[in-house]
Amino acid sequence: MRLDEVTRRDFPVLGRVVNGHPLAYLDSAASSQKPRAVIDAMSQYYERSHANVHRSIHTLGEEATELYEGARDHVQRFIGAGSREEVVFTRGTTDGLNLLADALCASLAPGDEVLITEMEHHSNIIPWQIAARRRGLALRAVPIAERGLLDLEALDRLLTERTRVVAFTHVSNVLGTINPVASICARARRVGAVTVVDGAQAAPHLGLAMSALQCDFYVFSPHKMLGPTGIGVLWGRRERLAALEPTRGGGEMIKEVWLDRAEWNDLPWRFEPGTPPIAEAVGLTAAVEYLEKIGMDRVGEHERALSRQTLEALAALPGVRVFGPPAAVERGAVVAFTVDGLHPHDVAALLDAEGIAVRAGHHCAMPLMRRLGVVGTSRASFSVFNAPDEVDRLVRAVADLRSVL
Amino acid sequence: MIATRGPYSDVIRERWRRPRFRRPLAGPSLVAEDVNPLCGDRVRIMLRLDDGRVAEAGFVGDSCAICTASADVLAELVTGRLAAEARAVETADVLSVLQADIRPTRMRCVTLPLSVLAKALNGGVA
Numbered sequence: 408m409r410l411d412e413v414t415r416r417d418f419p420v421l422g423r424v425v426n427g428h429p430l431a432y433l434d435s436a437a438s439s440q441k442p443r444a445v446i447d448a449m450s451q452y453y454e455r456s457h458a459n460v461h462r463s464i465h466t467l468g469e470e471a472t473e474l475y476e477g478a479r480d481h482v483q484r485f486i487g488a489g490s491r492e493e494v495v496f497t498r499g500t501t502d503g504l505n506l507l508a509d510a511l512c513a514s515l516a517p518g519d520e521v522l523i524t525e526m527e528h529h530s531n532i533i534p535w536q537i538a539a540r541r542r543g544l545a546l547r548a549v550p551i552a553e554r555g556l557l558d559l560e561a562l563d564r565l566l567t568e569r570t571r572v573v574a575f576t577h578v579s580n581v582l583g584t585i586n587p588v589a590s591i592c593a594r595a596r597r598v599g600a601v602t603v604v605d606g607a608q609a610a611p612h613l614g615l616a617m618s619a620l621q622c623d624f625y626v627f628s629p630h631k632m633l634g635p636t637g638i639g640v641l642w643g644r645r646e647r648l649a650a651l652e653p654t655r656g657g658g659e660m661i662k663e664v665w666l667d668r669a670e671w672n673d674l675p676w677r678f679e680p681g682t683p684p685i686a687e688a689v690g691l692t693a694a695v696e697y698l699e700k701i702g703m704d705r706v707g708e709h710e711r712a713l714s715r716q717t718l719e720a721l722a723a724l725p726g727v728r729v730f731g732p733p734a735a736v737e738r739g740a741v742v743a744f745t746v747d748g749l750h751p752h753d754v755a756a757l758l759d760a761e762g763i764a765v766r767a768g769h770h771c772a773m774p775l776m777r778r779l780g781v782v783g784t785s786r787a788s789f790s791v792f793n794a795p796d797e798v799d800r801l802v803r804a805v806a807d808l809r810s811v812l
Numbered sequence: 813m814i815a816t817r818g819p820y821s822d823v824i825r826e827r828w829r830r831p832r833f834r835r836p837l838a839g840p841s842l843v844a845e846d847v848n849p850l851c852g853d854r855v856r857i858m859l860r861l862d863d864g865r866v867a868e869a870g871f872v873g874d875s876c877a878i879c880t881a882s883a884d885v886l887a888e889l890v891t892g893r894l895a896a897e898a899r900a901v902e903t904a905d906v907l908s909v910l911q912a913d914i915r916p917t918r919m920r921c922v923t924l925p926l927s928v929l930a931k932a933l934n935g936g937v938a
């Protein structure tokens with residue numbers, strides 16, 4: 408049985424009719440839909456167990472704490488982290504990257520270098536720009552080479568003894584390129600640079616093992632992997648996290664406080680000031696359990712098949728340009744494309760009229776758009792619930808577009 | 813075959829396929845440009861004033877069908893008008909020509925040319 412035939416009925420929203428057509432939701436790279444299990448887990452938490460976590464000495468508080476900390480254990484297992492202390496909950500990938508840019512750059516000196524890439528999402532560009540401006544750092548970017556792959560020779564040239572941080576995406580949200588994380592991290596390590604990986608587009612599709620990736624920090628967003636919005640995961644190698652000075656203060660992140668000083672709490676709570684996203688952690692547990700039950704190998708296989716189908720069918724249409732590595736290369740679950748003579752927003756609006764939801768625009772990657780020489784693209788992306796006939800509908804609609812507008 | 817057309821009225825389709833004012837002006841009196849941060853669309857409006865009147869209007873840029881149609885209609889609406897009258901042209905005036913069902917998410921596509929025009933009339937320099 409194909410995966411979508413098993414999973415589809417678990418997603419209540421897929422019963423919707425949009426503009427007179429059954430919804431074909433091809434926008435999971437922006438935010439995926441949620442299975443009933445996630446929605447129910449969160450409702451049930453609010454209906455039965457909600458209280459603040461950690462210091463509530465009452466039954467509900469203990470239940471909430473157990474659920475919240477239980478989510479940490481689930482995530483630790485899901486990403487193959489060495490210990491639960493290495494898993495910090497944030498508000499999302501963007502929040503995690505901002506936290507890291509603040510904390511890692513705080514100790515850097517003017518002239519130190521931060522290296523990003525041309526294929527980054529704005530959330531892995533702007534926090535480093537802000538930190539660079541504040542600290543007088545030099546911000547450089549690894550260019551992309553042919554076929555949408557990172558130029559690793561250029562990376563070697565750009566790595567210097569002044570490079571302190573290398574921040575890059577695991578999977579491009581536009582090109583679908585899967586970057587060789589371990590190899591990039593090995594090169595960065597040679598010059599003593601800390602590595603930060605944006606896993607927003609990887610965590611939903613690839614089985615992750617932090618030890619194999621060999622990076623120092625890895626961040627991702629549960630809402631792109633069937634979980635709720637409002638919670639993020641920041642994994643940090645224990646010794647790297649321990650060496651990091653917190654940049655945000657508040658309750659929970661301290662052990663003892665005097666009026667003029669404080670002692671930080673242990674890992675990971677040191678980086679979690681304030682009331683955390685508790686219901687969202689409960690939803691995250693349900694999402695992880697849902698994905699584990701399927702198995703990430705099967706998840707990835709299903710989504711890769713849909714991507715390949717889309718890539719090949721769209722590339723065969725006259726006037727349609729697809730971006731990123733060819734179908735033969737292993738890619739993430741996104742396919743960006745343009746249609747000659749049509750603006751990507753018009754493409755998306757016309758597809759929406761057919762009940763097909765795709766993303767359109769610059770995908771928060773304006774430097775990449777400039778590099779590709781386009782204002783924007785339209786992008787189809789896939790999750791466990793998507794079916795091959797949704798791809799067929801997309802391709803048929805795209806083929807018709809130019810006759811409409 | 814795509815049956816529904818979303819926000820794309822006949823006017824928008826016609827103005828998108830064959831815009832009448834999409835060209836740069838040689839020696840414009842006023843020029844302004846702006847970007848829609850939502851989509852990265854860019855519109856540049858040029859005006860040639862003659863005796864306080866908009867003698868000629870033109871626009872260039874990268875924009876979607878709705879934004880292009882809006883700019884094209886706007887250029888037509890202001891041509892021949894006094895600068896003060898041109899300034900008084902509102903979104904509703906453009907919408908009534910476009911005859912389209914524009915949802916809030918795409919309203920900025922309609923209003924971008926209007927804000928660029930206002931910027932030009934407020935002294936945008938060539």
